[in-house]
Amino acid sequence: MSRIGSIARRTFLIGSAAIAGGVAFGVYAYKQPVRNPLTDDLAEGEAALTPYVHIDQTGVTLITPRTDFGQGAYSVQAALLAEELDLAWEDIRVDPGPPSPAYYNGKVAAEGFPFPATDTGFVAKNARAFGDVVSKFMGLQITGGSSTVPDAFEKLRVAGATARQVLLEAAAQVTGIAKETLSTKDGSVVLPDGTMLSYSELAPVAAGIQPPREVALKPESEWRYLGKPMTRLDTLGKVTGTAQYGIDMTMPGMVYATVRTNPRLGGDVNGFDATAAETANGVLKVVPVTGGVGVIANNTWRAFQAAEAIEFDWGPAPYPADMEAMWEKVGTSFSKDRKDSRFKNDGDVEAAFESADTVLEAEYRIPYLAHAPLEPMNAVVQLKDGRLDIWTSTQIPIFAMAAAAEVSGLDAENIHLHVQISGGSFGRRLEDDFIRQAVELAQAVEGVPIKMTWSREEDMTHDFPRPMQMARARGVVKDGHVEAYDLGIAAPSVASSQMGRLNQSLPGPDIAIIAGAWDQPFAIPNYRVTGYRVPPLVPVSSWRSVGASGNGFLHDCFLDELIHAAGADPMEERIRLCWHAPSRRVLEAVAEMSNWGNDLGPDRGRGVAFTLSFGVPTAEVVEVTNTPDGIRINKVYVAAEVGKVLDPVNFENQVQGGVVWGLGHAMNCELTYDDGMPEQTNFHDFEGMRLYQCPEIEVRGLETTDDIRGIGEPSVPPAAPALANAIFAATGQRIRELPLNKHIDFV
Structure with missing residues (x-):
């Protein structure tokens, strides 16, 4: 299809969807540039060339509006800008900037649409484009959903390139030298004779130049920072204790x-x-x-x-006072009147069960979990x-x-x-x-x-936790393969609870209830996933990897049960079932990394799990030893496909951190309520993974697609099921409830 045809169809869809939703945004208004909030208080001699670049007589400050809470957000945003602006890494200064609709997150809204990441069709693509429209008009400046890199990858490079072009034009005006003969390096414009004019001295002239609407970006072959190991900007402050929180x-x-x-x-x-x-x-x-x-x-x-x-x-409390009453509410929500969604319904599930000699059934549960950040x-x-x-x-x-x-x-x-x-x-x-x-x-x-x-106790007892969830699953195996899989998930709605506190509303189903389950790329002949919305209980909120954090366990562990019942190899059957090439490649990669199939020896077990979340296919293998004192986690292998690894060091750190986070909570953590109040009040009774329990974690980032994805959350969902599946392989004990320490010890 021609470029003109693509634009015309997208324009029509965006306009139609906006009007159908009750807001006539208008394509013209959408395409207008955002207002630059940095121009409000500029002093003489300063320039705000884009909403992301501020220059004064002391240097260049890069605006990094996505919040940094330890994931390296400031550094990656700065690298995207500095790459195109030609700044020396050691000269980079960052500032989160003022709150402004100019810093809207164009990717975060797309997570709420009922299109799996594997859907690259016309409707799905345009729905995601409409997510950008919604975000821009609402000014959704939000950090979350592993969206910082996907949202910023092109946007910030364009901002840096735009500022660079303005500075080149300023130098041309100041010197009378043709712009085409000028270049830039380390915060300066370089004249043909080697003379360097700093961006700071060009700022007064640059402030009066209209930025170009279109700029060319550097080819990857010219990148100085992106794709290479970088020293995060916050490293020195954090290792010396001088970082100011x-x-x-x-x-x-x-x-x-x-x-x-x-x-x-x-x-x-x-x-x-x-x-x-x-x-x-x-x-x-x-x-x-x-x-x-x-x-x-x-x-x-x-x-x-x-x-x-x-x-x-x-x-x-305005909700059931204890866990027994809450679980009863969850259990009674598997009903027609509580059905929230059924976006996955392949084949004929009911016919498959009716004709089967044996139907496997299981019930899984996951608890409330507190966010419990170190800084209250x-x-x-x-x-x-x-x-x-x-x-x-x-x-x-x-x-x-x-x-x-x-x-x-x-x-x-x-x-x-x-x-x-x-x-x-x-x-x-x-x-x-x-x-x-x-x-x-x-x-x-x-x-x-x-x-x-807040005191630590106030912080723990007044959290809006990850919701409790229950899954009821049925399955059929035939001729050594998985033939049918029916998964029902009941949970309170994170979106309606959280958005309600922000005076917003959720107009349709809550994708978080089934995220990481309904959208998995397995070609099971008869395959159904249904979400049931539990009436409001304890107010809940987004927790690292949101719905996928629990659904990875609920979905993959029962898939593992079916594979074992079929007598198939857990890795080989997952690969056979996987129809999505990037997802299949991460499974093949983690199989190769872990030398899947070799004999680990007595009292050893190996488990695999896969979850596609936030557009990132992620596979993990956990190896454990069953000791006389409990389970020891020996090693974890992780493969993930993100399209482009912008910083290999931080990529590895983020994946490893997600694994530790996922394993620690799966092992030990739950938030329970009695008389309407949380029973866990501090870290002593909400204990994550101890340092001596932490395994070696080997990471591989695949870069075989054109998609640009974030990695802050996707390594969390497969961690719990990979561990549970490994425990089954080592002990024969199938655990269907988190935390796992309710049923087995860890050393």
Whole structure:
């Protein structure tokens, strides 16, 4: 098809979809450039050549608007810009920039559409394009869904190349030398005689030049940074302890605060007695906040101690109070009236069961899981002279601004958010509850900067966890192969719970309920996946790899059961069933890496699992030893297809971190509720993988497709099922419930 024909069809689809959804966006408006927020406060001699490049007399600052919570987001964004702008790595400065619709994430909305990543058809492609339209018009500045690299790969290179062209034009105007004879190197324009004009000295002229609408990007053969090992920009600060997180921030005259709110999320406060707290050493004020009480003191520890002294009469939970009642709600949701989706329905599943001699059945369960980042929720806020400043880490800066406006009553132009680096998130900072509390407290000490910090116990007991889930599965095997697979998954809706707290709505099915299950590329003749929406229980949220985090276990472990029942080899049957070439290649790669099929010896076992999530096919093999004291994890092999590995070192780190995260939670972690309150209050009873338990992890990144994908989450979903399948291979024990330590010990 011609390029013109492609554009015409896409334009029609985008326009039709927008109008059908009730919003006539208009193609013309969509194609208009976004407003550059950096031009609002430029001083003389400064230039903001694109929303991502700011130049002043001290150098170039690259705007990196995707939040960095340890995954290296600032570094990869900077590399994409610096590659095209020709900056020296050691001269790079980064800043998250102001919250702005200019920094919308064009990829994140596409995850909610019911098209698997393997669908490259016309409708699916245009639906994803429409996701970019929605994101742009809504100004969705969001960090999540492993979307930073896919969204930024072209966008930031274009921004850097555009700025470079403006600087070349500025040099041509200043010198009178033809632009075509100029080049750039390490933050300077190079004249034919070798003279170098720094970007800083060209900034005043560049500020008056209209950026070009189209630019050419460097060929991969000329890349200096991308695709090569890079030293992350935050390495020095983190290894020397000088990196400044939100929790480290101090200001002159600052006061300190903490909060205590009802641990039954959404429950009322019937009353409280703060007499002891009000007279405690260092306490300045005790003030009510939504759902509880805030304590303001002259240091954080004293605020913590005073908060502990308050006696509360908490109201009941607005959800079932204990796990038995919650599991009953989940179990009764496998019904027609609770059916949320059925996007996978191949063959004739019912006929396959009716004609089968034997039907295999199983029930699987996964628990609530807390995000539990090392840095608890915190924010510094100052309300002074009608201006509200907030210093915190957030994955949703524009939503955070809206929350602050709602609480304070101030107009948006009077609210200024300064995004900080974060000591972990795993999805927790997609919420705005702690920001709302900090603004409430700032109103009680107007004119004074106040740092609000949650205690670890407050952080654990007021998390919006990953939802509990149950799967009921049936299957048939025939002639040594998997013939039928029927999987039903019941879970509360993450999307409706989370979006509801952001004053948004979910118009259709929640893909998260079945993500990592319905979209797996296996050619099982009779294959069905159904999602059932459980009525709201504990308020839930996105957790690293979201729905796929649990569905990888639910889907792959029962597939493993069927393969063993068929008498087939777990690796060979997965490869045989896999119709998607990139996915098949990662299975073949991990088989080769692990020398699949060789004899490991007595009391040893090897398990394989595969999950395609966030567009990334990922296969993992776990090797274990069954010792007299429990299971020891010896080694893990991981292969993933991301299209292009932009930084091999950080790629390996992210994959390894995802494996450790997935294994540790599968082994040990759950969040349980009694009397409506979480029973786990700190790391001592929510214990991840210990250092001595961590296996060697071998990683291979495949680059055989044209897709550009992120890797922060895809290695998480296969970790739990690969471990469970390895335990079965070593012991013959099939575990269908997480955490695994409820049924087996680890050493």
